[in-house]
Amino acid sequence: xxxxxxxxxxxxxxxxxxxxxxxxxxxxxxxxxxxxxxxxxxxxxxxxxxxxxxxxxxxxxxxxxxxxxxxxxxxxxxxxxxxxxxxxxxxxxxxxxxxxxxxxxxxxxxxxxxxxxxxxxxxxxxxxxxxxxxxxxxxx
Numbered sequence: 366x367x368x369x370x371x372x373x374x375x376x377x378x379x380x381x382x383x384x385x386x387x388x389x390x391x392x393x394x395x396x397x398x399x400x401x402x403x404x405x406x407x408x409x410x411x412x413x414x415x416x417x418x419x420x421x422x423x424x425x426x427x428x429x430x431x432x433x434x435x436x437x438x439x440x441x442x443x444x445x446x447x448x449x450x451x452x453x454x455x456x457x458x459x460x461x462x463x464x465x466x467x468x469x470x471x472x473x474x475x476x477x478x479x480x481x482x483x484x485x486x487x488x489x490x491x492x493x494x495x496x497x498x499x500x501x502x503x504x505x
Contacts, residue, residue, distance in 0.1 A: 392441045393448070394500035396434055397455065401493030403430060408463075408486035412470050413477060445503065451496070458492035 410423045445451075466485035469475050 391500065391504040392437070393444070393452075394497045394504065396438055397493045397497035397500065400430075400434060400459075401490045401497060404490035404493065405486045408466060408489050409482040412466070412482040412485060413479070415476075451499075455492050455496040459489055462488045462492065 407423065407427060410419070414423065462485075466481065466489060469481055469485075470478070475481050
């Protein structure tokens with residue numbers, strides 16, 4: 366009977382550890398939510414505000430946000446299996462969409478384009494927010 370009790374105790378401990386790991390890994394959803402919602406301010410600023418001051422301010426604010434998010438991520442104790450792959454795909458998709466927005470912005474007819482600012486913000490936020498939803502659903 367003692368072996369049975371030991372097995373039950375081990376299974377309960379494993380369930381607690383798994384629950385803690387799932388709960389602890391929800392930090393990545395918060396990371397993606399912050400980064401994703403920031404796109405709704407960042408992309409319109411990049412597309413609609415011009416000049417040296419605009420570049421200095423937007424890039425400085427973006428750099429500070431990336432540093433703060435990186436420090437936040439580095440301080441987390443848990444990450445789910447295949448985290449690197451998921452993060453790479455999510456940030457890779459954002460990079461492609463951000464690059465497409467900037468390339469379009471540089472073409473004739475797209476400077477000061479409000480539709481590009483709105484569409485670019487939505488497009489750039491989309492992979493980040495979808496990733497956050499996926500992480501939240503996986504943590505449940």
